[in-house]
Amino acid sequence: MRTDEGRIGPARRIALALIALGVALGMVACGGDSGIEGSEAESDVETAEAQGEASGDLFVSNWPFYIDRKTVPAFEKKTGISVKYVEDVNDNTAFFGKVQPLLERGEAGGRDIMVVTDWMAKKMYDLGYLQNFDKEAVGPALDNLIPALQSPSFDPERNYSLPWQSGMTGLVVNTAMAPDVTSINDLFDPKYKGKVEMLTEMRDTVPLVMKASGVNPEDATEEDWMAAIDKIEQAAASGQIRRFTGNDYTRDLANGDAVAVIGWSGDAVQLQADNPDIEFVMPDEGCMLWSDNMVIPVGAPNPAAAYEWMNYAYEPANQAQITNYNYYVSPVSGVKEILEKQGSDAAKSDLVFPPEEYTADCSTVDTPPGGPEAEQRVERAFQSVITG
């Protein structure tokens, strides 16, 4: 049997719905703004003092596959510090999107060290999200930093950033399939239609395309950025560019889905292990140089342990272990000698220890000019192309 007590007439139902809607709108109107705070640059940056002996817990956020399997346990054994090593940085902007709300409140979700690319380190610093290093505590590491990386334009005195690894962005080519690709312009050659890929990292892809058009990224205007983005958009719409990728272009190269891509130096060496035809090619116009830096965020619970980690990673023997695994450019002096002694191939590689003339035409990765709003415009245009 059924009763009618649970039934509402249509008129009453509509009335209820209208009331509910009204209440909701009223709440919206009275609600004020969302309380999602943005930032204005803060000038008083704190220094992360290393207090007392390094001990306790350490929380490091890094990119995936940036460390061998032995370094963390060895560090724990030597120092008694227990390490939470999380590989949750896949993309600078996406990572920033994730941690920004925390950093804005002066927290870092318990992180003591984060690893981000130069421009992102600067952006975070300018927003007041990072702390200055305690120079005394990080002294041993700084002493071992190679001269070429000692005073980058964004942080000339290495006050808040210390490279984890450096690298080059250039061409990664399957030389058996695309033997004559030597310039970024070759990526636009119809011969390779649908077999070409570019990076979703705007600050790698766009400056390289600008260089190919003869524009120096270091003094490019917003129009130059937009022109390069247009060029990329056309190539994407016509199917010349197969897709935009993060590190996953490696799979497309290995599978034969792509023959020439914009990619990073360390990956090329790894790919060679399985397919000797795949090579990093220094573009005729030069490459982009970058470092991924360790930084200490505001609210880091244990800076002392963070410095201990930095100093450990900057001991040449330990660094050799890491470099030998990931094949990126090592920021530490004395690593080459150790690797040579161990007979590692890494010691002979131009990609791990690039000679000065090899990178002569390269530029450093930077951000579009004209302040945050112009930057946002360029970012928006680029994102719109890669989600076309």
Add this chain to the structure above:
Amino acid sequence: MSRAWRAVRERALNVYAALAIAYLLLPIAVIAVFSFNDPEGKFNFTWQGFTLEHWTNAFSLPPLNDAFFLSLELAAASTLVATILGTLIAMALVRYQFFGRRPANFLIVVPMATPEVVIGAALLSMFLIYGLELGFATLFIAHVMFSISFVVVVVRSRLIGFDRALEEAARDLGATPLTTFRTVTLPLLTPAVLGASLLAFALSIDDFVISNFNAGESVTFPLFIYGAAQRGIPVEAYSIATILFLVTVVAMAFTVWQQRRAQQMASIRPEQEDEPYAGTPAMPPAPGAAGG
């Protein structure tokens, strides 16, 4: 002629079904095969050679392990809570007539009609506004939320076919309501609840989109895979995925066993024996089979 034609058609249907099953299992086969791959570099993209190494050392990668066990914990916790909440709702909806039933029904259906990306983004908006720290707690909230509706739907479809006469008989024989619930209702309900919880578990352990928005620094198994897909998935991830698949098969076999037991109980009533089917499917799913 019709007989010959029918024979062909019947065979065609079976062949079609077999092909469909093969299509469903093909990627699993690829995953299983690649879990024995022996790549020299860190990328597991092309076949390089056979090794058992990544099976014997399936759990040797700390970040992968952390992610996997976090996912298991999360799935277990959210399944438990979502199953309880969802089962209660289903019981209310099927067994009682009350004011507010339609809005309640509506509230249960709409989350299923909302794309994951919208749910994930909306939850993130709220967490940001309240300044809640993203992590296990926010993941747990989200997973329970999106699982409830599915649990309701599965349990409800089973409850509708449920024979109240058995309960009444128990009560007429002098059983207290509690005893009736424990000895009759619960065993009959178990397969549906198990099925629903299996589905909730699958939804949770599989979820990427909503988790990606709300995980903070927590890395679940799918999030790890997503990150690793950028730089090359370790072979061990394929081994673990295969293990997950095998464990699922065992869990499902267990559910079926439970189902059989419930069916035996249900078949106590003699006039039901000639029924062409006994109860709803064993398997979790039938998510949309709300009707009944």
Add this chain to the structure above:
Amino acid sequence: MTSPKGRDRSAPRGALRRRAIPYFLLGPGLIWLLLFFVVPLYFMGRLSLESGSLETGGFEFTWEWSNYGHALGDYQDRFVRSFFFAGSATVIALLIAYPLAYAIAFRGGRWKNALLFAVVAPFFTTYLIRTLAWQTILSDDSPVVSTMQTLGLLGDGGRLLATDGAVIAGLTYNFLPFMVLPIYASLERIDVRLIEAARDLYSSARTAFWRVTLPLSAPGVVAGTLLTFIPASGDYINAEFLGGTNQAMIGNVIQSLYLNLRDFPSAAALSFTLMAVILIAVFIYIRFAGSEALMGEEAEKAK
């Protein structure tokens, strides 16, 4: 309902308590949904009407309706594409799922449960890994592609990956269990005697199918199509892993606006628009196809 009402009539307090029971049962679950589904949607609605940016001091509530205008204007093509992909995937999934569900329900015999396993089990090996497996299967150098090229099904330079077809195939695959299971459940419930009677009546298996089996399984088909179409239209994983430069779906845009550009208002406006379009489509569809499948009203009628 069927509760033995007569027994309680003499005890008003007991009746009151009895009437409160459903609310106690519903309470915890519905409160969870209210707090973590309805309230977030409200906040997202508010966010969608804000303006500003993170870099310039945060967002302010300004009734910024233009966010919606931009959402529709700038991303129209990706909306259309998403619904096209999701719709195609739904149709293909139905074509695969119905015969499969039919075979399991009526020909499965004692293999029924094993076959259902086979449908459901892949579903437990992490969505992303499955999609990556498809990437391997469909890649340009794979046996699948070279076979198709030899057979002339695919041009010499042709490819499967990074095409519309690959994304649709991925969506179809990933949501197939959601199609098979409801259809199976509704077929399984059909009293075989009805079908036999229909066969005697129409003396044709085909007519019996069209007149009896198919209509009786309609709720399953409706539920299955909805449960496939809805998640598929908001998906972005398949487009990301199996698609190329011209396959981005609306989900990709929302995710990029949220996580990469941190333009929360636009992302929220776009999410709301997507949800509204889907809800409208669903309600139109349900009007034509009947609402039993999702709303569980048939159950009420059955009482």
